[in-house]
Every structure is written in C-alpha cells, then in structure tokens.
Amino acid sequence: MSVGDLVPLATIGAVMAGGMEISRRQLRGEWSNGMLCSGPEVNLGDDHDGILILGSGHEPGVPLAEALGIRADVVYDLEVNPNRPDAMSVAGVARDLAARQGVPFTLPDPAPVESGEDASGRVSVEIVDADLCGRFAVRVLDGIIVGDSPQWLTNRLVAMGMRPVNNVVDVSNYVMLELGQPSHTFDLDRVGGSGFRARWAVDGETIETLDGVSRTLVDADGVVADAEDVAVGIAGVMGGAATEIDGTTVTVALEMAWWDPMSIARTSRRLGLRSEASARFEKGADPEVVELAMRRFAELIGSEAALAPGMADQRGDLPSREPVRVRVARVNRILGTDLGRDRIVEVLEPIGFATSKAGDDLDVVVPSFRPDSATEIDVIEEVARVHGYGRIARTVPRSGLTGALNGRQVDRRRVRSAMLGLGLDEVMPLPFLAPGDLERAGLAADGIAVTNPLVAEESVMRSSLLPGLLKTLAYNGSHRLYGLSLFEVGHVYRRPTEPRPLPDEREYLAVALAGREARAAVEVWSVLADALATRDYTLVAEAVPGLHATRTARIELASTPVGHVGEVDPSVSEAFEVGERVAWLEVDLDVLLGLSHGDLPFRPFSRYPSSDIDLAFEVDEETPAAVVESLLRSAAGDLLVDLGLFDVFRGEPVAEGRRSLAFAMRLQADDRTLTDAEVATVRQRCIDAVEGDLGATLRG
C-alpha cells in the first residue's frame, strides 16, 4: 500500500461477508474506527495477500458498491432437472422462458476482428476414439495478456457463485454460464507438436492436473493428449498443469469439445472431481454452439488478444438427429387434449424444434442442445410443457374395477386391531442392526450385510424383530419409562436355504411386554388366534435361542410352526440393558395368514339343556395341561361343547412335583336332553382316559 492508493474501508456498524460487525475498539493501544478490507472480506476475488487496492479513477468517500458499479440485482436460483443441460445456461433458460411468454428469442452474433495466421495450419486436431469425443475444436488467440477481468464481469461471476481468477479463466467461465459450452485454454507453446489427440487413457497413465495433484488414469477415462501423445488434460474434467497458461503465455489454444456424457460422469465420480464443466458434459453439451462460443470468448477477451482466423475442428460420434415422427392423434391420446397440428407446431418452434408436415402428422428435428429429446414421447412432453400443464383439462378415470384391500391386508388390520385392543402400543424401530446385535440377542449372526452403510449401527439387516424391540425397551427405560407393552409388524430378512434371486423376506408380528410374565404373552396369542378365527392351535414347550429356556413354547397350527410365545431369556434382556422381565410373542405372519383361518361357517347350537362336569386331576409337572385337555376332548367325544381349564393348584395336599388341574366341561346333545346315566358314562370315560394314560389321579 502506498500513499494515494484507494482502498475499501468498512466503517463502524458495517457487517462483513463473514457476519462480523465492525465496532470501535482498541488495537495495540490505538482506537480503531474501522477496517481496511481485502478482496475476500468484501466478497470480491480470492486474493488474501492484502488490502484490496482499487484502480484509479474513483472518488474517495464513495460507497464501494457504487464506485465499482455493483448494483443490487436479482439472482435466480433455479433447480434444473438433470435431463436439461440446455437450461444450465442463461441462453437456455431465456429460450424456454421466451417460448412460454410468447416473445421472440434471439442469440447475439458476435463478430470479433480476426487477424494473423490461420489456426488450421498452426494446430492439429485428431479424434482417436470417436466414441469418446463427438467434437474437438481449437482456435488460436495471439498476444494474450493475462490480467484482471473488467469489474462488471467479475461482479456477475461473483453473483453466480464463481470465483474470479484472471481474464482468461473468467471469460471461459462466463461463456459457459452464458451459452453452456465449457472451454479449456492451453499455452500453445507448451503443447508438444502443437496438436491435440482425443483418446481413451491407457491404464496407469498419469497426469498432473491443474490443482497440482498427480493422477493415475484407467482406460475408461478420456484424455486430451498433445501431438506427441502426452496427456495434457483429463477430458471434460480438468486440464493438465504442464500446459497451463500463466503470465508468460503469449499464444493460447482455445479448445471446446463435446464428450461422451457417460464417460465424463464415470471419470469425475471416480476421481471425485466435479466441476461446472463436468456437470455440463455429463448431462450432454450442445455440440453445435462451439462456433458461437468461440467468437463470444474472443469478443469478451477483447483487444487483449488477437483471434486468428480459422479453426481446427474434428467430429466423432454424436447423437443422431434424425427427424422424429410425431403423430397428432398420439399427442392427444396421451395428453387427453384436442390440439390441432398447427397448435403443436406453434408450441414446438419457439423452443427450437423444427417441424415439417408428414401426412396428417409431423416430422420434428430436435435441436442439438436438447439431448433429452429423441423420441415421440419426448416431443409430446415438450408439447405438454410449453402448452402448459395447467391448461390440460382434468378428468378422473373411471376404474372399471372394484377397489378393495386384499385378504392379507384385511388380516393385517385384524392383527393390529387385536394388539391395540389389548392396550399394546405400536412401534417402528429401523430394520437395521449393528454388528453384534443378533449375537447379543442369542441369535445366529446371519443378518444380511449392507455393503455401503453410512454408519456401523445401520450395517446389518435384521433377521429377527427381537433386538429392535429390546433396544426400544432399553431406550425407553433410559428415560424411566417402564412396564411398556409394545408390538411391531415388520419385515425380517434371511438368507434362504435354497438359492433364490432375493432373500427370504417375511412379515412378522412381535410383542414385547415389559415387566410381565409368559402368561401375559400367551393371553395375547390366544386373543390374536381368536381375532383370526384360528382356534385349533397347540403350544409345545421348546427351548429357543434368545428366549427363556423353560418358559417358551412353539405355536403350532395344523402341525405347522407359526411362532413362539413365552419370555425373553433374562440374560439377553440384561445384555440389552433392559431391567425388566419381558414376555414375548413372535408370529410369522406369512405362515400364519397363509394357513386356513377366518370365516368359519355357522354351526347350529342345541336347543336342549346342557350338563356340566367339573373334574380335577393331580398330574405330574412334566405333563402339559394341553395334553390332559386333549385327552379329555377325545374321551368326551361329540357331546362335548365346551372345555376349559379353570384352576391350577400346587401345594398341600397335592404331592410334590405334581399339581392339580381343574377342568370344566359342558355336555350337550343336538337332539335330546342327556340322561344322568349318559353324563356319568362320559365322566367315567374322561377319568379313565386321564388316569390311565398319564398316571394322573382324580381329586375328590
């Protein structure tokens, strides 16, 4: 800084770009009444080296924005659909907007003065791999002086979120924002053989890019090589350091190309290099805007350089631009409109779609800047879009079908209603588990792994609902919410035993009743069975991993296991830091609801009086009540209409290791009143069956 320099001053009360407010304060014993600013501090440029020194010709004391001609302006932040690279430029947006507004659209046609030796003799271009490069064009600018861009251009770039660098880079960016065509500039004197070759990279080929990083390429990457076949840039992604322009550059080779979108997408993703240029190339640039963009570049660089006449220009494979046959009837059949052919032409022409009549229909040539549009349906979308979605009459189709939930969906609602009726709250834990969760629950570590999880806690797909519900109880317990009764209906994912295209995915119901014993879970099951009208089930004691070894039973329906009921293994609850006993029920809904259930036919009931018998037996602890019950059922035969266990008693006078089971039975005949003798016969048959088969004794 020297006397006479003009610099920006932030006065007291000014709020800086970073949000800091300037206030009066003491610095090294001196009172400071403001701050002189560097470029970044006022959001201008990237030069942190010191205070921004403004050019001459400014009045001291004038607000900085006024001095620099920065006016309050509107910046539109547009969300551009990924299929519309044409809209990633000011010109493209303007073209679409003009069509919608019904106003003419014209592109400027710059004609910069050309001088010097024709470029075609000074630089060579060869497209080695036509599938990579659809077009490669180079013009030459002589006598360039690298310096700062004019203020207006810098302001616009900053408004667009770009960082001003120097006039050459800035103009390149500006042309890209304006017309959508990225460009790259080489110091032609540093390009070997003064020529370019566009080709696929060789596996292991290396290049030092502009950011100073040495990168190793693979054969799916495209490169720009010089005439001596040394890579001087990664196609469409980043230029090489060796041919970068700098203050010593005199002759610039200005390159504009069209690259295969997929290859650019692949390479930029693989290298983690995403730029404004690659974003445009990977969505499909306009191969035909190159001439205009070149002239615009030269115009903006202005007298700082001389544009040599001529252009070295080669073409490879470009998308087909065969006319698309568009049937007027088809347009209307898809859209539900009644548009005439003239209206369709009127809609398409302003967005650059050239039409010609073909019988009753149209042949449409899609413009080169619309890679998204290549088929009839694409053109129909354009008709709808420009005509206006809102102008298409709304109709509601009449489904000739009957809307309904299917049986499975109705059953699922029954299951939920039963759980809700019992006062259970529905939970929805994530179906992800952390490694080790299944083992912690005593289960096999057979969860299918997520190959690209964001966090380890979400890296395994659950094969059981148990860990998720225990975690839910633990979470609530940590907030001192105890004694919860919860259920979940959700999928589990398992590796199938036979090879199948997809995992064995099943819908399960799980119930966890904290602070409750197995009895509560059995009650839930019996209510569920009743809700689904599946009464003929059996509970068979079974030791199941994760569940309480002596308080768990397998639920069977028609000899098919459908789930388990009982309690969670206390050591498993502990492992999940659940401090309460947990009653547990799990049911494979795919199996259960696949078995016959529900909608039973009406069974007429007898009009004759019934007779009741109560029988209490002393039975070994090892004998399940269900076994006694089934013996009674078969012994009583057809006359039995109701049977229930109504009392269980242990202790004196019942012998140790045995307990008393008391059953109430109701007998009834369809066609008569039972005699005392008939009832007595049945009673004796029941006693004989239970005493004889089970070593049980009738209690007096």
Next chain:
Amino acid sequence: MDHDLDAHLADAAAAIVAAVDLDEVRALDAELLGRRSVISTAKKRLGGLEADERRDAGRRLNEVRAELERLLDGRRTELESDERVHRLESERLDLTELDRGRRLGHRHVVTRTWEHLEDLFVGMGYTVVEGPEIEDEWHNFGALNFPLGHPARDMYDTLYVDYGESMSTLLRTHTSPVQIRVMETTGPPIYSVMPGRVFRSDTADATHMPVFHQIEGLVVDRDTTFGDLAGTIQAFTAAYFGADFESRLRPSYFPFTEPSAEFDIRRPDGSWLELGGCGMVHPEVLRACGLDPEEWQGFAFGFGLDRLALMRHGIDDLRELFRNDHRFLSQF
C-alpha cells in the same frame, strides 16, 4: 267382642309398625293371620252365633283381617325398600378411585397415515399392492428406464446388500419396483396403489431418514391420459387435505415417466407445498413389462407418507417417528 277386636287391631297395628325387619313381619303375619290367631279363633266361634249376629260379626272379622293384611303388606314393602337402599348403600363405590387410565393401544402415526391413504384410494377404486423391501437391480432401476451407469441413478443414494452378485441386490429406493411387479404379473387394466417402506443412504436429521415410507399409484388402461393424472391428483388432494386445497402439476424429470411432473398442493393460506412426483408411464417401462405402449398407457404418482403424518399431527422432526419414545407413541 267389638271392643276386643278394636283393641286387638290397635295392638297389632302398633306391633306391625314396630317390626324392624322382614323376619319380624313374617312372624307377625303368622301370629295375626295364622290358624291360632285371634282372627282365626274368632272365626271358628262364629258358628255359635245367631244368623244376624254372625253376618255382622263375620263382616267385621273380614274387615279386620283385610286391615291387618294391608298393614303387614305395607310394612313389608317399606322394609324391603329399606333393605334395598341399605344394600346399595353398603355397596357404595368411589368410581374415581377405580379409574386407572387403562388404555387402548396406540397405532403408530405412520400406520394411521398409511391406512388412511389405503382407505381413500380403495374408495377411488384402487387395489393395494405390496412387494419386497430388498429388491433386485432390475426392478428398482433397470425396468424403470435407468440404464446401468446412467447418471440418473445418482439421484438415488442407494444402499446395496451383500446378496448375490455385487450391486445386484439393494434396499429399494422407492416403491416403484412394485409397479413393475404388478405390470409383470397382473397385467392391465391396473388401478393400484403401492404403499411401502423405502431406503436411502441418508444421515438422519429433522427431514431425512435412511428409512421412510412412500405410497405410489399406478393406472394402466387403454386410454388413460395426462388429464386423468391431473384430475386424479386433484381428487386425492381434495379427499385427503380438504376441498379447500388445490393442486397443480409442474414439469419435472423422472426416467420412468414422460411427460413427468411434480405436484404441489396449495394450502388455504395460499402457500404451495411440493408433495410428490408423477407422470405418464414411460413407453420403455411398459415395454420392459411386456406391454405394448401403443395398446396400453397410464400414469403413476408417488409421494412421501411420513411427511403427511408429520403435517397432520404437527410434528417437526422426522426422527421422532422412529425413536419410539413412549411419550411420543402414546399421544396418537
């Protein structure tokens, strides 16, 4: 004799009134009206009287007997009523001390919204279809007109699972694969919605979850049009949100529909809210499902289900839905 009867009646009336319970009334009944009662004894003696006297005395006796019966009945009724009152009094309960706040269980808000939407679309003539949450690459992308390596696949942050060949099996990123399965297996005409759980590689925050829920709709018939799509979206909007909500379609892009649109709803306060995506089923998608696009055409739409749940209940953080805090669950 008259005098004796009067005195007897007066004594009996006093005794009846003094009876304290039904047992005493029963005893008095026996004593006053039984075989050895004054009345019965007097009745037996009537035979020895002259006809005139007998008639008068008989009438008198009947009057006294009727009076005694009336008094006994009256006292009995009184005491029975007292007893009922007493019994009820002895069974008095404070019902407020019995109310332990036993509750019905609470349906998860996602389920509430899910079922609400199912019911609504069933009413519009749709069936409800479901499919696997772990999908193959073909149903989630390929059949939906996302060629392999297509940049549009990047729009979805896909989680893959270790199953089969690398990258062949994934956690479905949308419920659209169910559309494919319906077209493959059922064939048109199709009027179906597909609610379901979907997955994205997203870090959980107030508006994102790696797991969330969607509902999509698919209609394929001979002459289903874009106008039908717009009308259906509006019918749904009015049915779910209310008649004072309006909808609009805005051009958008999805590989599996064309023309494509996003749809917004306008709330009564005039503000617009983007709700979901929709469009005409792309001919390539129909072809991938073995349908001839010249013969069949249709529309599809889809939107997030969880956000509707948040909106309906005024919940401001998506994570709350999956945290399963009982203080949250028990509110709905």
